[in-house]
Each structure stands twice: as C-alpha cells, then as structure tokens.
Amino acid sequence: MTLRPSIDEAVGLLEGELRAGQRALADLGTEDVWQAFLRFGRRLFDVSDAPDGDGLLFQYGTYSFDGPPTFTVDLTRQFEVSDADGEYDHYVQVHCELRYGSGRALEALGSFDSWFFHGAGADLEAWADELIEMPAWTTIRTLTPTDISVFQEQV
Structure with a gap:
C-alpha cells in the first residue's frame, strides 16, 4: 500500500516540482510552471473522499490586490479539511501565483x-487539454512572469 502525502507536505512538493529542472523560480516561464503544476496535480494526497475534497483551480485576470493592476495567473490546489467527526471544517489552498505586469x-x-x-470522476488530462486549447492560452x-510566488492559506 502506497502512503499518500499529507496536506502539510503540499507546498514543499509543489516547490520541488518547480525546482525539478534545477532552475531558479525567476528563470521559469509560464509553460514550465504549468507543467510543474500538472505534475503536482497528478499526485494524490491523504484527504477526504468528498467529491470536492481535492481540487485544482486555473484562474487568470487583471487584479490590484496589493498595488497597481497586474495580470495574474493563479494555479491553486484546494484541499478540504474535516473535523474529528468527519464533517467539513475548512479548506487549505496552495497557490502558485504568476504575475506579469x-x-x-x-x-x-x-x-x-x-x-x-x-x-x-473527471479526467485531469482532459481538463488540462481543454485549458491549453483556449485562445487565451496562446x-x-x-x-x-515578473514574479512567481508559492504560498498556502486557510479559507
């Protein structure tokens, strides 16, 4: 039986995928980060069996969260965390945020x-293929990216 990593290991595992090519974050292009995120996304974690217990989010837009408007791609892994009774308690999100100006x-x-x-029950590879076939992906x-950051938050 293969042990699945815990949510606590997620940031380190994502950072490991990003460093897999022995390049600094600052040297990675969008395609490099996307491929690393997909490798990270294929790894299964020790989470609840709820249909939305382990999700991947691809999102982009121009936002001004902490300064001037910046085009941002946010690749997020979201894990559902349950309480001692197995009921939903909160989510943990691991972000890989790419900023472009x-x-x-x-x-x-x-x-x-x-x-x-x-x-x-969806297919990860089919989801990824649909995204890269979008005209915006071109x-x-x-x-x-002018900046790449990896962080975790509780939501």
Missing part, C-alpha cells in the same frame, strides 16, 4: 476560472 493585450484577456476535482503560455 499590465497592458492592453493582457487586460483584453479578461478573467477566467476553471476547476477540476479528483473525486468528481498568449499566456509565451509570457515570462
């Missing part, structure tokens, strides 16, 4: 989000 071409992409859940994949 701003400009008309990026703003023209608008915003978008798409979820995948391991427990919902623009996004060629960009070089």
